[in-house]
Every structure is written in C-alpha cells, then in structure tokens.
Amino acid sequence: MTDDLVTGADPGPRIEETARRLAAVDGVVGVCLGGSRARGAHRPDSDWDLGLYYRGRPDTAALRALAKELTGRDTEVTEPGAWGRWVDGGAWLTVDGARVDWLYRDLDRVAGIWRDCRAGRFETGTQAGHPLGVYSHSYAGELAQGLVLADPTGELGALRAEMAEYPEALRTALVDQARWEAPFTLAVARKGVARADSFHVAGCLFRTVGVLVQAVHAHGGQWPVNEKGAVAAAGRLPGAPAGFATRAHALCGAPGTTPEELTATLDAADRLVADTLAALDAGPAGG
Template sequence: MSRPGSLSQTPNPALGPGEVPDDSAFLDRLADRLAGLPGVEAVSLGGSRAQGTNRPDSDWDLSIYYRGTFDPQDLRDVGWPGEVAEVGAWGGGVFNGGAWVHVEGRPVDIHYRDLNSVEHELAEARQGRFRTERLMFHLAGIPSYIVVGELAINQVLRGDLPQPSYPEALRENAPKVWWSLAELTFGYAADGHAAQGRLAQCAATLTVAMSYAAHAVLSARGEWTTNEKTLLSRAGLSGLDDILTDFTPANLPDACEAARALADSARSAG
C-alpha cells in the first residue's frame, strides 16, 4: 500500500556534499538492516523498482517476511523518521500492516508479511480459491492472492522465498468471481443510481465495477496484480475516462451502457 502523502524530506547522512546516491549500496544497507530485525526470515523489493518502471522519485517498497510473530517496536527502535503501524492495523487480513519511513532521506514503504499466512494463500491459489478484502485506497478491495503475486514479481533480497507461476486453477476460477461482481455492480449503477440521476454515486459505482472487470481480464490472462494504480490501463479499460468526461445527470443511463459495453469488449478480447 503506497503512502497517502510524503513525509518532509530529510538529508541523506550517507552522502557528502554533491555526492550522487548509489541505489545499489543503499538497497544493500536497507535490506541488511531489515533482515537483522528479530523474527525476520526474508526481505524482498517490490513495486516499480522491482519491475524497472520506477521514476527517480519513486518510493522504495520492501516486504519483510516473518514466521508467526513480529514486533513493530523493533522497527521503531531503528530510529527512522516516519510512521510504524501495529500488526493488523491495515485491515488485519493478508495486507496486515507496515511502515512509511524515510531512510537516508529516501521514502521507504515497508510491508509486514506473515509467512504462515502467505503460504496458506499460496496453497489456496493453487486450488483456485481466494477472497477479497477491504484495504484503504483500493476501490475493488484486494484479492487474497495479492501476496502470492508479490512472491512471483518481487525481487528477493535476503532469505529464501518461493517464486510461483500463476496457478491454472486460479486462472480458471478467478475471472468467474470477478465478472460476477462486475456484472452485479454495473447493474446497480444503472438501476440504483443512473435512473435517479445520482451523478457522483453512479460514477463511483461504475468505477468500482470497471475495477472488478479489470481484475477479471487480468486473471484470465494469468497476470498478477499487486495494486490498482495501472489496473484499468493494463486491462484495456482506461476508456472509462472518456465515458466519465461528459458525465451529466441526463446521460447517466447511456454512460452506464457504454461502460458495460467497454467491459464486455475487453472480456471478449480476453
């Protein structure tokens, strides 16, 4: 989960005047410090930096994997400025907490990952099973297999972690679940909001429905999703932006039909 806002920048104590940051050396120092926390068995790099799509100002997203218990106070005691949440503070599900801190002047997001939970979700995904959980900033919520996708996509920096391929059973079942959610939500946007001219609620409901549809398209392809930032564009559904551009109370029913047609087109193409 990305930080809701940036902390004020702090100077990098590892650099002298005019020196350019060394990303590799920084990451080594950061991984070593996190791996040394009590109970931590592995550390991985995620987000845009793991996939090579980062900007120079992108955050550093890391996950720490522990078995059974982890005490956030050990992370606070490192002394990095920022916020360190308790385990379970971010919903209490698979995405069970973390920290937003600055390390050597750089913004770093740290996610807690319970290995017992992760291994359970991996086994569930291999059987085609998952559930959705609410998580702040995620319109469609998150699938419980998000932590499995992290194993597949992230770069392991310390320790040993499995790197699973996309399970065929999940690829078969997940689209059915997501399309069912999408269809029901498209229907409610039209019948529950568009018919009454509720502009904001209709737009919001259509966006949620399209997010479900995007999850359906990507799971049918066997593509992992670890956040919603590029969800619609990856699924070929960013045309929703154009539909919502001329959104007015008078054309809500037509907009709902157009949004549903866009989703149906992506479904057929997939």
C-alpha cells in the first residue's frame, strides 16, 4: 500500500469506497490502484488511476450511474474498446476536486500477456497518448506495481503474487532487442542527415532512447509502464551508464536542424548506446 492509504492521512476522493462499489458491478472482477499513487511517487495533484479488471463485458450502465453519483453530473463512461486496443476504455472523472481515471483491463488478456512474459514474448502496439507505443508487458507491470483495492474472488491478488519475480526470459528478450535495434535505428537515422530531415532523425532518437530505457529496466528487473518519467527512472538503475538521463534528454531536446548538428547528435547517440550496452554487460541483473 501507499503511505497515504496505510496511515489514512489522505484516503483521496473516496477511493477505497469507490473501489469496493466498482468491484460489485457485474463483469468487474477487481480494482487496482496504479500509477504514481500506487508507487508512492505521486505529487499532491497526481491523478488517481483505478484499473477496472473485467471479464466478459462490464455493466457500463451501472458504471455510468456510479460515475454520476460520484461526480454529481452525467459523465461519459465508454464501452470496452472505445479508446483503442491497449487502453481500451474507461472514464475521466473529477471527484471531490481530484482527477480519478477509470481504466479498463481485460483480466483474461492480462493473464495471457503474463504467460507471454514468462516465455520471453512481448509486442508493441500503437495507442493514442503513447508515442513509444504500448509494450505488452506493461500490463503485467501495472498489476505488479499496483495496489489491489478490491478483489472479492482473490484472483487479482493471486495473479499479482505470481509477478513478484521478474521473468528471466523477458529480461533477456528486451536486452537482446536493444542490442540490435538501437544501433540499427541510429544507422537508419543517418539517412536523413544530408537532407537535414530533423523530423526523421528526432523520431529515430526517441525510439532509440525508448528501447534503451526498456532494456535498462528489464536488466534491473523493473517494470516501466509508460514513457512518463521513464528516462529519469532508468538513469537511477544500476544497469545505466553515468549520466544516462542527462545525455538521453539532451539528445531528444535539441537534435539540430543542419547536417552538421544532426551528425554531432547522432555521434553522441552512438556513444550513449555503446555505453549503455557495455553497462548492461558489466552489471549484474536485478529482479
């Protein structure tokens, strides 16, 4: 649990009560608090992210009624799939002046992705609001790092307990991906240098840093669930080279607009890739 919920100092906008009531809705198996609130890394204005783990199809009419009761107004509560394949629906609420997000998660799909993680399989899907794409293992990371608030059948807690140990096969797969994809992507980026194609180069730089971030987290047995704060978090892990976060942000912050500037930036990116891969080779794996 987060310190706030343990001590009762700040139970938030009726979060625990809301979780219990959500879990009573037909189709909802359990509710998990995620994001910075669950990790204890939140700011006072941070959102409350509630994962609604469902099976089949949740009773969205009942969810809308509950949302209206909590907010005092009609609020859009989507059907599953309305927001895309990965963040597949939910609602954005304001309760007692705080932002509360309901995010659907198909429990059977989460369990299937967890099986893939243990076998070293993952995929990356396109999703609005996720410029790097959603890595499938983020589903496991959300539950592994989350705080189960309502779990009438015990199913969420049992699945979360399985995730206590980071899968070695997934660690190997993500580090191996970085070994070939990061240098390859930078080589592709150089094709845009002569045309001063800053857009193309910047995209390649972002992708390269993202792949390195995934590898550093995997090496440390940690779960990044999205891009926000992921570079800084990776820089604090033992598998990152000195100055990783500062160097990565510098690459993405100002790649340049001339062939000379872009070349210098890609040279620096090559060095960061080489240093990161060397650090991963030298340091012991965590988890």
